[in-house]
Amino acid sequence: MRGRQVVYAFVFLLIGFLLTVSIQHANRSGELIQLNESNVEQDLYYRDQLIDVQEKNKQLRSELVELQENVQNLEQEIANDTDELKDLVNRKNTLQKFTGELPIEGEGIQITLSDTTYDMSEEDHANQYVVHDRHIHLLINELFSAGAKAIAINGQRIYHDSHITCIGPVISVEGNVYPAPFVISAIGDQNTLDTSIQMRNGVIEYLVQDNIDVKLDLSSNIMMREKDSL
Amino acid sequence: MWFPILFLIVGVILGLLTNITIPDQYSNYLSIAVLAALDTLFGGLRAQLENTYSHRIFLSGFFFNVSLAAFLAFLGVQLGIDLYLAAIFAFGVRLFQNLAIIRRLLLDKYANRRKKSTTF
Numbered sequence: 001m002r003g004r005q006v007v008y009a010f011v012f013l014l015i016g017f018l019l020t021v022s023i024q025h026a027n028r029s030g031e032l033i034q035l036n037e038s039n040v041e042q043d044l045y046y047r048d049q050l051i052d053v054q055e056k057n058k059q060l061r062s063e064l065v066e067l068q069e070n071v072q073n074l075e076q077e078i079a080n081d082t083d084e085l086k087d088l089v090n091r092k093n094t095l096q097k098f099t100g101e102l103p104i105e106g107e108g109i110q111i112t113l114s115d116t117t118y119d120m121s122e123e124d125h126a127n128q129y130v131v132h133d134r135h136i137h138l139l140i141n142e143l144f145s146a147g148a149k150a151i152a153i154n155g156q157r158i159y160h161d162s163h164i165t166c167i168g169p170v171i172s173v174e175g176n177v178y179p180a181p182f183v184i185s186a187i188g189d190q191n192t193l194d195t196s197i198q199m200r201n202g203v204i205e206y207l208v209q210d211n212i213d214v215k216l217d218l219s220s221n222i223m224m225r226e227k228d229s230l
Numbered sequence: 231m232w233f234p235i236l237f238l239i240v241g242v243i244l245g246l247l248t249n250i251t252i253p254d255q256y257s258n259y260l261s262i263a264v265l266a267a268l269d270t271l272f273g274g275l276r277a278q279l280e281n282t283y284s285h286r287i288f289l290s291g292f293f294f295n296v297s298l299a300a301f302l303a304f305l306g307v308q309l310g311i312d313l314y315l316a317a318i319f320a321f322g323v324r325l326f327q328n329l330a331i332i333r334r335l336l337l338d339k340y341a342n343r344r345k346k347s348t349t350f
Contacts, residue, residue, distance in 0.1 A: 007288060008274065009237035015267045016241025022260050024245070025252050 097150070100157055100227035104150045106187045108222045109194055111139065112215040113207065114181035115169075131180055131212050133166035139184060140164075142203045146196035148186040152224050154178045155185075159227075181213075185222050194218065255307065258314045262299040265321040269295065272328040279335040295321075 097104040113131045140158060143151055151158045153173050158164075162174050170177045186193055194216070197203045207214050252260055270292040277283040299317035306313030 003285060004278075004283065005233045007285060008234040008271075011267060011271050011274070011292070012234040012238040013241035013244075015264070015271060016238045017245040018260065018264045018267055020242050020245025021248075021250055021252070022257075022264055024249070025257060025260060028251070 100150075100159055103224060103226045104187060105221065105223045106149065107190055107218075107220050108148070108185060108187035109190055109197075110183060110185045110217040110219050110222070111197070112181050112183050112213075112217070113139070114213040114215070116211045116213055130169060131171070131182060133164050133171055135207055135210065135212060136164055136171065136182065136184070138206065139197070139203050142197055143184070143186045143188075143193060146188070146193050148188040148193060150187045150224055152185050154183050155224075157224050157227070185219070185224070187222050187224065190218050258303045258307070259300055262303055262314055262317050262321070263296060265318055265325070266292065266296040266299055269321045269324050269328070272325055272332065276328045276332050276335070279332060279339075 093102060096102040113135065115130050136153065140151055140153075153164070153171075156173050156176060156178075158173070165172050167177065170179050171182065172178075198216075199205075204214055204216070270288070273291065274283065274288050277288070299314070299321070302317045303314035306315075
């Protein structure tokens with residue numbers, strides 16, 4: 001009877017132990033499932049967030065494309081503006097060169113007028129052999145109408161308001177006095193200038209008839225300084 | 231009579247205190263062990279009522295059944311077939327049979343006692 005009870009006790013001990021263990025195990029696997037559920041919920045939450053972020057990204061990307069287009073347009077505009085500005089600056093420089101605010105340089109011709117070395121006879125007046133202001137006026141006017149860009153007498157530039165006068169044997173250009181010979185340089189198209197002053201019955205012929213020595217040089221590079229006082 | 235119940239409580243407390251964690255793949259073995267223990271218990275009760283109880287048969291039956299069930303479960307895991315179900319099925323059927331026999335025996339005993347008391 002005692003031995004039987006011991007065996008039963010052993011079996012009961014085992015059953016109790018196993019039952020509690022399996023119950024605990026079942027509870028734990030239940031927890032595991034619950035954990036999984038919460039995981040799924042979290043997963044869903046994160047996925048939603050991801051979708052949101054992706055949508056936002058898409059929106060931002062389209063915005064970026066739009067902004068880039070804007071930037072491109074602006075750049076184009078700026079480039080156009082700079083082109084225009086460049087044109088304007090070029091034009092201003094050209095005009096400044098014309099008005100003498102900047103030095104000018106270019107091909108052109110040089111005409112040297114000197115008093116004749118011809119032996120004068122007693123009865124002739126010296127005036128007949130001297131270069132007068134009217135000769136120079138004539139020549140300069142002719143050069144200007146032939147399209148000269150800039151003209152200088154003995155290195156002094158002539159402007160629209162310059163005055164040239166004859167003072168005895170010398171010539172005054174804006175108060176500066178120059179003796180003969182007079183070197184008149186003109187910047188412009190060499191061919192046009194050359195042909196226009198050498199025309200038949202033109203300026204050169206007239207000057208030669210007035211007993212003036214005329215020397216004509218084609219110069220590939222004439223340089224004129226800017227006005228001293230602006 | 232109180233001795234086995236005391237041990238049952240001790241077993242429950244031990245199970246609660248040890249806090250053993252069993253990996254999922256071994257939960258099959260656990261269910262089989264529980265069933266084998268229950269089967270042995272009811273088999274023993276039945277044998278006692280039939281007066282054919284023997285220590286040797288009881289203990290050897292318990293260990294043999296448990297090891298066979300564990301072996302079947304192990305084989306099932308290796309083969310990828312739920313062979314432990316066979317053990318569960320066998321134990322389950324035996325449990326119900328034993329319970330039915332115990333019930334019948336108890337009812338017979340009760341009826342006999344009443345008959346005896348009425349004859350007096």
